[in-house]
Amino acid sequence: MKIVAGKAFLLGTNSPSVAVNKQWLVSAGRQLLVEEVPMASIANELESLPMPAIQTSARTTTPTVSRHLILPPQRLAKTPTKSMRLAKGPVM
Numbered sequence: 001m002k003i004v005a006g007k008a009f010l011l012g013t014n015s016p017s018v019a020v021n022k023q024w025l026v027s028a029g030r031q032l033l034v035e036e037v038p039m040a041s042i043a044n045e046l047e048s049l050p051m052p053a054i055q056t057s058a059r060t061t062t063p064t065v066s067r068h069l070i071l072p073p074q075r076l077a078k079t080p081t082k083s084m085r086l087a088k089g090p091v092m
Helices: 037-046
Strands: 005-010 018-027 032-037
Touching: 018 037
Parallel strands: none
Antiparallel strands: 005 018, 018 032
């Protein structure tokens, strides 16, 4: 399998594209495709985004990010219950 180079760009504008780095990783016995865009290459575009709405809540909690990667459960292809049969026509 071959994965071609990717590009990231802003929708609805004529902004220049930025290369997307891709790499295969193996974690917990599973193969994962990780794609990333270097922050330095999109810093100006990120600064141009509107500020998020201010939340007025009685609780002031600090958001936390897990340091442990939790993958969704692995789903395996089901094995067919019947054997496969092939059609055969006359040989020309």
